[in-house]
Amino acid sequence: MRCHAVLLCAGLASAFLASALAAPTTISALDARVQYDGRTVRTNETVDFDWVGVGARLRVDGASWVTAQFRTQPGKRGTRFRVYASDQGFGRYPMATVWVAPSPFDAQGGDANVVNVTLFTGFSASTRDISLYNIVAPQYNTGVTSFVSFSTDGSFAAPAANARRIEFVGDSITAATNVERPRGAPHCGDGGLQSDWSQTYEALLCAAFDASCSTVAVGGKCMVERCAGLQMPDYYVGSLYADAPRDTFAFPTAAAPDAIVIHLGTNDYAAGQSSDLDADFASTTLAFMQNATRRWARDDIEFFLPTGPMTGASRNGTMQALALAKSAGLKATWIDMTLACTNLPWDAGNPDGCDGCASHPGVEGHKKMFEAAQPVIAQVMRWLL
Numbered sequence: 001m002r003c004h005a006v007l008l009c010a011g012l013a014s015a016f017l018a019s020a021l022a023a024p025t026t027i028s029a030l031d032a033r034v035q036y037d038g039r040t041v042r043t044n045e046t047v048d049f050d051w052v053g054v055g056a057r058l059r060v061d062g063a064s065w066v067t068a069q070f071r072t073q074p075g076k077r078g079t080r081f082r083v084y085a086s087d088q089g090f091g092r093y094p095m096a097t098v099w100v101a102p103s104p105f106d107a108q109g110g111d112a113n114v115v116n117v118t119l120f121t122g123f124s125a126s127t128r129d130i131s132l133y134n135i136v137a138p139q140y141n142t143g144v145t146s147f148v149s150f151s152t153d154g155s156f157a158a159p160a161a162n163a164r165r166i167e168f169v170g171d172s173i174t175a176a177t178n179v180e181r182p183r184g185a186p187h188c189g190d191g192g193l194q195s196d197w198s199q200t201y202e203a204l205l206c207a208a209f210d211a212s213c214s215t216v217a218v219g220g221k222c223m224v225e226r227c228a229g230l231q232m233p234d235y236y237v238g239s240l241y242a243d244a245p246r247d248t249f250a251f252p253t254a255a256a257p258d259a260i261v262i263h264l265g266t267n268d269y270a271a272g273q274s275s276d277l278d279a280d281f282a283s284t285t286l287a288f289m290q291n292a293t294r295r296w297a298r299d300d301i302e303f304f305l306p307t308g309p310m311t312g313a314s315r316n317g318t319m320q321a322l323a324l325a326k327s328a329g330l331k332a333t334w335i336d337m338t339l340a341c342t343n344l345p346w347d348a349g350n351p352d353g354c355d356g357c358a359s360h361p362g363v364e365g366h367k368k369m370f371e372a373a374q375p376v377i378a379q380v381m382r383w384l385l
């Protein structure tokens with residue numbers, strides 16, 4: 001740099017130092033200052049996941065930008081994240097939806113494989129929390145995604161830990177399938193594009209309660225094994241969707257949930273209702289709750305069993321499961337979501353049974369499910385907002 005006056009030179013130099021020269025800081029995804037929500041697997045250099053709703057939380061000081069570096073699985077599609085920054089008085093002010101696409105260098109392996117994604121650019125406030133959540137379920141060929149590192153021009157600090165923990169187990173509704181119906185679409189179905197976990201009842205509950213959440217959900221799956229193939233009890237024991245039915249999750253080393261929402265039955269009852277199925281559904285749900293209690297080594301977990309909104313046929317089976325749970329000394333509460341798809345302001349061209357695609361709850365339906373669940377959970381857990 002050449003300067004013709006000492007003062008101008010000093011001014012330029014300090015402006016330069018304050019901005020462009022501020023050395024970026026990069027921390028590993030394994031750094032203790034990064035907090036994760038949901039099921040993750042730590043390797044020697046990355047934090048890996050595939051379940052929907054998995055999130056990372058960071059705190060930065062004096063940052064005007066924050067980026068994340070990822071690896072995606074070769075041959076897979078990668079995934080999408082909803083990113084938030086604490087701003088405007090909100091803990092989770094929406095910033096962007098980002099696509100972590102497969103690297104074009106996949107085949108070459110190594111560091112060329114790292115995909116760089118901008119999470120935040122803007123005014124460098126003293127302290128800001130950045131959080132990002134995976135919004136697409138793994139059944140859409142997202143593959144396993146790896147958090148590699150995070151970078152900023154500010155500095156990293158540790159965010160406050162969320163004291164409350166909720167685990168969700170479910171089917172396509174909980175997996176965020178078909179949430180975003182393209183406006184005016186007469187028919188639509190999800191290939192991963194209509195998925196958006198950030199607008200599900202779970203995401204709304206997690207944000208409302210400031211809870212750290214984990215979602216284990218696969219579209220088309222049942223509680224009972226009489227549905228062909230792997231079912232939710234088989235997926236529940238895996239760290240990754242890709243692990244099922246292998247028992248790979250580190251129960252009870254991971255922090256146990258205070259509450260588990262088991263939202264199943266829609267597929268179990270797809271072929272209709274019978275007293276035989278009710279008994280099977282109830283006894284399998286009880287076994288599932290007893291297994292979860294044993295695996296987490298925690299006997300005071302509050303279970304919540306919703307019914308609806310895509311079908312009310314599971315209601316009697318769920319009532320029987322609640323009665324069995326009570327006699328077995330478990331704590332379980334019903335959540336009535338059966339009316340979440342009625343009287344929605346959805347667009348007139350939609351011939352489906354709810355406001356999302358393929359009769360699934362969409363943004364409005366999920367909001368109604370949240371409104372049905374939030375007061376019940378708040379009262380049982382004594383979680384004040």
Ligand SMILES: *[C@@H]1O[C@H](CO)[C@@H](O)[C@H](O)[C@H]1NC(C)=O
Pocket residue numbers: 044045
């Ligand atoms: C992590 O493990 C892989 C495979 O064993 C190895 O190639 C790599 O060098 C290790 N990285 C570090 C940081 O130890």
Ligand SMILES: *[C@@H]1O[C@H](CO)[C@@H](O)[C@H](O)[C@H]1NC(C)=O
Pocket residue numbers: 233284285287288291
């Ligand atoms: C409960 O755990 C037992 C023992 O691991 C297993 O055989 C059974 O399938 C599990 N049932 C459910 C519904 O999770």
Ligand SMILES: *[C@@H]1O[C@H](CO)[C@@H](O)[C@H](O)[C@H]1NC(C)=O
Pocket residue numbers: 273275316
């Ligand atoms: C559900 O249970 C109620 C009360 O036991 C009963 O009256 C009703 O017939 C049952 N419904 C079905 C569809 O089995």
